[in-house]
Every structure is written in structure tokens, then in C-alpha cells.
Amino acid sequence: NAGVTQTPKFQVLKTGQSMTLQCAQDMNHEYMSWYRQDPGMGLRLIHYSVGAGITDQGEVPNGYNVSRSTTEDFPLRLLSAAPSQTSVYFCASSKRKSTGSYTGELFFGEGSRLTVL
Amino acid sequence: DAKTTQPNSMESNEEEPVHLPCNHSTISGTDYIHWYRQLPSQGPEYVIHGLTSNVNNRMASLAIAEDRKSSTLILHRATLRDAAVYYCILRDGGTYKYIFGTGTRLKVLA
Numbered sequence: 001n002a003g004v005t006q007t008p009k010f011q012v013l014k015t016g017q018s019m020t021l022q023c024a025q026d027m028n029h030e031y032m033s034w035y036r037q038d039p040g041m042g043l044r045l046i047h048y049s050v051g052a053g054i055t056d057q058g059e060v061p062n063g064y065n066v067s068r069s070t071t072e073d074f075p076l077r078l079l080s081a082a083p084s085q086t087s088v089y090f091c092a093s094s095k096r097k098s099t100g101s102y103t104g105e106l107f108f109g110e111g112s113r114l115t116v117l
Numbered sequence: 118d119a120k121t122t123q124p125n126s127m128e129s130n131e132e133e134p135v136h137l138p139c140n141h142s143t144i145s146g147t148d149y150i151h152w153y154r155q156l157p158s159q160g161p162e163y164v165i166h167g168l169t170s171n172v173n174n175r176m177a178s179l180a181i182a183e184d185r186k187s188s189t190l191i192l193h194r195a196t197l198r199d200a201a202v203y204y205c206i207l208r209d210g211g212t213y214k215y216i217f218g219t220g221t222r223l224k225v226l227a
Contacts, residue, residue, distance in 0.1 A: 031213060042204060043161065043217040050213060058214060090160050092215075104149060104208070106215060108160030 002026050006091050006109035013081040013116045021076040021112050023091030029107070031094040032074035033058070034066065036087040037111075043090060049074055050096075081116045088113050121205045126222040135192040137221055139205030142186045149208040150181060151215065152190045154201040161204065161217075164190065200225045 007022045033048035045058030047066040055066050065077040078085060092106040122140040129135040151166040165172055165179045172179040178191040192199055202220040
């Protein structure tokens with residue numbers, strides 16, 4: 001019963017490096033999203049997707065790319081890491097009901113802690 | 118995107134009810150009201166959600182004002198395990214964007 005799996009759990013990067021945070025869910029959820037949480041702050045939406053091949057920007061999309069080639073996976077790419085991207089990143093998913101609306105419950109992964117030096 | 122306003126922190130005694138308020142004066146007709154909580158060093162977990170009517174589940178109750186400009190999450194008997202940051206969120210029914218605010222940190226006193 002894996003749910004939402006994020007890898008890696010911890011990562012240290014140097015400024016200018018690129019990397020991909022992986023997110024996979026085994027619940028056949030149509031909706032997936034990425035958030036970042038800075039110390040002592042709430043979560044801010046980076047990008048989200050309502051299905052394979054469909055992505056859209058959230059509140060803070062600059063510096064990040066996403067793609068959704070399968071229902072299960074929603075990777076987040078940091079193009080050129082900056083110290084301001086030091087944060088904890090959460091992936092979340094939700095299921096669409098047969099009526100087309102969403103159940104309203106987001107399932108979160110355990111988070112990926114990224115430090116950019 | 119409509120925003121929510123919550124008190125930064127609240128305290129409650131164990132075994133007593135807790136009422137966590139949320140203001141969302143710019144809510145639109147298609148926005149759902151969600152509550153999540155985040156325990157230390159964990160991802161947020163779903164608590165409850167509603168659109169217009171009051172809602173109950175095993176974790177909590179959600180009371181929504183008639184004009185929908187505010188709501189209250191009710192924990193009927195607070196336990197030490199309920200100490201967390203509680204987020205009131207509006208979900209845009211059209212775009213399905215979940216926008217978190219800064220939340221209320223609930224401290225439960227033994």
C-alpha cells in the first residue's frame with residue numbers, strides 16, 4: 001500500500017546544478033501536484049496536473065519544469081538550482097470521481113528535503 | 118485565487134472541544150472549503166471538506182457560515198496527538214488548484 005512515493009528524501013545541490021525530484025503514485029489518481037514548504041511557512045503550489053499530458057502552473061512556477069507522460073508519475077525538474085530553492089518539496093495526488101469532480105482529498109508524500117549551496 | 122485568513126496560533130486543553138476559525142470573504146460560488154493538518158516533520162493530511170452544508174466525519178466537523186465567507190473546524194475532544202498546524206484551503210472548483218495559507222498552529226495542553 002505505497003500511496004505517494006517521493007525520491008530522493010534528501011538532496012544537496014550546488015548552485016547551478018539541475019536535478020529531478022521524482023513522484024509516483026499507485027492509486028490511479030488523475031490529479032497530481034507539487035508544493036514547496038519553506039521553514040516555518042505554509043505550502044505553495046508550484047505546478048499541477050489533471051491528467052496525463054496536461055500540466056499547469058501554480059503560485060510559484062519559475063525555475064521548475066514538470067511533465068506528465070503517465071498517470072502514475074509526475075517529476076519536478078529544477079533547471080538551474082538556486083539557494084532560494086532550498087525547501088521541502090511535497091507531491092500530492094487526488095482521485096477524480098466518475099461524475100468528473102474530485103473527491104476533495106489530497107494524498108501527500110513524505111516530502112523531499114532539498115538544500116542548495 | 119481566493120485567500121483564507123486564520124489565526125497564527127491557538128491553545129486548547131486536552132479533552133476539550135476546539136473551534137478553529139477561518140475567514141474567506143472573497144470565496145466564489147465554485148470554491149470548496151478544505152481543511153488539512155500537518156504534524157511535525159510530516160506531509161499534510163486531509164481532515165474534512167465541504168461546499169455549503171455543514172459536514173461531519175470521524176475526525177472533525179466543519180461548520181460553514183450561511184454566506185460562506187467563514188467556516189469553523191471543530192475538534193470535539195482535543196488530544197495531544199491533535200497538536201499540529203491546521204490549514205484552511207479553498208479549492209477552485211474549476212481549476213482544481215489547492216492554495217494553502219499559513220495555517221493555525223494548535224497547541225494542546227495536558
